[in-house]
Amino acid sequence: MNTPAAQPLAASGSGKVGRHRWLIVGLLFAATAINYVDRQMIGVLKPTLQGELKWSELDYANVVFWFQTAYAVGYLAFGKIVDRIGARLGYALAFVIWTLAHMAHGLVGNVLQFSLVRIGLGLGESGNFPAGVKAATEWFPAKERALAVGIYNAGANVGAIITPLIVPILTLKYGWRAAFVITGAVSFVWLLAWLSIYRTPRQEKRLSSAELEWIESDPPDPATPLPWLKLVRIKETWAYALGKFCIDPIWWFYLFWLPGVLATRYGLDLTSFGPPLVAIYLLSDAGSVLGGWASSRMMKAGKSVNFSRKIAMLGCAIAVTPIFFAQHIRNLWVAVCVIGVAAAAHQAFSANLYTLPSDLFPRSAVGSVIGIGGTIGAIGGMLFALYTGYVLDKFGSYAPIFVVAGSAYFVALALVHQFSPALKPVEASAS
Numbered sequence: 001m002n003t004p005a006a007q008p009l010a011a012s013g014s015g016k017v018g019r020h021r022w023l024i025v026g027l028l029f030a031a032t033a034i035n036y037v038d039r040q041m042i043g044v045l046k047p048t049l050q051g052e053l054k055w056s057e058l059d060y061a062n063v064v065f066w067f068q069t070a071y072a073v074g075y076l077a078f079g080k081i082v083d084r085i086g087a088r089l090g091y092a093l094a095f096v097i098w099t100l101a102h103m104a105h106g107l108v109g110n111v112l113q114f115s116l117v118r119i120g121l122g123l124g125e126s127g128n129f130p131a132g133v134k135a136a137t138e139w140f141p142a143k144e145r146a147l148a149v150g151i152y153n154a155g156a157n158v159g160a161i162i163t164p165l166i167v168p169i170l171t172l173k174y175g176w177r178a179a180f181v182i183t184g185a186v187s188f189v190w191l192l193a194w195l196s197i198y199r200t201p202r203q204e205k206r207l208s209s210a211e212l213e214w215i216e217s218d219p220p221d222p223a224t225p226l227p228w229l230k231l232v233r234i235k236e237t238w239a240y241a242l243g244k245f246c247i248d249p250i251w252w253f254y255l256f257w258l259p260g261v262l263a264t265r266y267g268l269d270l271t272s273f274g275p276p277l278v279a280i281y282l283l284s285d286a287g288s289v290l291g292g293w294a295s296s297r298m299m300k301a302g303k304s305v306n307f308s309r310k311i312a313m314l315g316c317a318i319a320v321t322p323i324f325f326a327q328h329i330r331n332l333w334v335a336v337c338v339i340g341v342a343a344a345a346h347q348a349f350s351a352n353l354y355t356l357p358s359d360l361f362p363r364s365a366v367g368s369v370i371g372i373g374g375t376i377g378a379i380g381g382m383l384f385a386l387y388t389g390y391v392l393d394k395f396g397s398y399a400p401i402f403v404v405a406g407s408a409y410f411v412a413l414a415l416v417h418q419f420s421p422a423l424k425p426v427e428a429s430a431s
Helices: 020-044 046-053 057-085 087-107 111-125 128-139 142-174 176-186 188-197 209-215 235-266 274-300 305-328 332-360 363-395 399-419
Strands: none
Touching: 020 046, 020 087, 020 111, 020 128, 020 142, 020 176, 020 188, 020 209, 020 235, 046 057, 046 176, 046 235, 057 087, 057 111, 057 128, 057 235, 057 363, 087 111, 087 128, 087 176, 087 188, 128 142, 128 332, 128 363, 142 176, 142 274, 142 332, 176 188, 235 274, 235 332, 235 363, 235 399, 274 305, 274 332, 305 332, 305 399, 332 363, 332 399, 363 399
């Protein structure tokens, strides 16, 4: 396995390469953790906000809906922005927007006002993955990229773990408004680190020649650009985008509704649902790394990209299926195990899906493809949020929601295979 602990040889065989690229993964990991703390706080505070502000399930769903609407629009825009100005400045811009919007949550108090600040948060947070995948594409060759994406994507789960641990403490001590302001202000430390450290490999003076050679060991990209209007006519774009449409809503559901599930089904509250949520996201954290490792391991053993990615995703889809029965599980910790394995499988599936744009497209187009897919995924999340709110207000049961959650990954894999049967790189002249 090509990891920091097992250094590969340089392409020329001249010696072991360095580790600087893993520092970049560390920065991406930290940013993604912050991103998910800011995103998930409203989910952790859902019972508190519903009680204090008298929200119905549909009111809450509408707040989530507007976040995802902005996320859909912003994802598309940031994909292009990142391709235009680069990962360093693109990530910094996204971070500033989402952090200021996050802190503004402490100043609002009704559904309309929450929807407005969630729009700002969605616009900023939509830049996280286009910029992160762009950076991983710049710093890692294809054979390591899924592992790198899996590691930094695991930051999402660390953020989801941190949130139920720190937010209840801050909320009980200072109130939920101060909790938004404090968490946002502290996170600006990351921005200083990012601007100080991140450069492209060619600009990084501390990078060894052997590591640069390893990073650039893939065949060179074609010079012909792929503009956005051309990308949307390429079927491989839709292999990625429709996969996102299917699976992203499920992860949104975990982030925004799991505390509500634990509160209504098992009687937990702000002081007691932390350990179950931590357990679920610890499992999902392991899944993110395992998913990237599995396909990278198969590729190292000589399997094709097509075989490695799709077999890994098929295994993940199978692992999700016990979620069908989550609504009917009476024991809290059995339910936590089932949901945790499903969340782990989601992240493993997602790590491989996120890698497809860099497998299929030249580096100059990766951010745009990620943006298109993120927009389509967010549209799916918008629809699923309204579906969830309607089902809960109408029937008071999570069973129909878990049915969709258990089926989505098979549908996603089928669509990936339909639109890209061989996962062959796109020709620059494609129309």
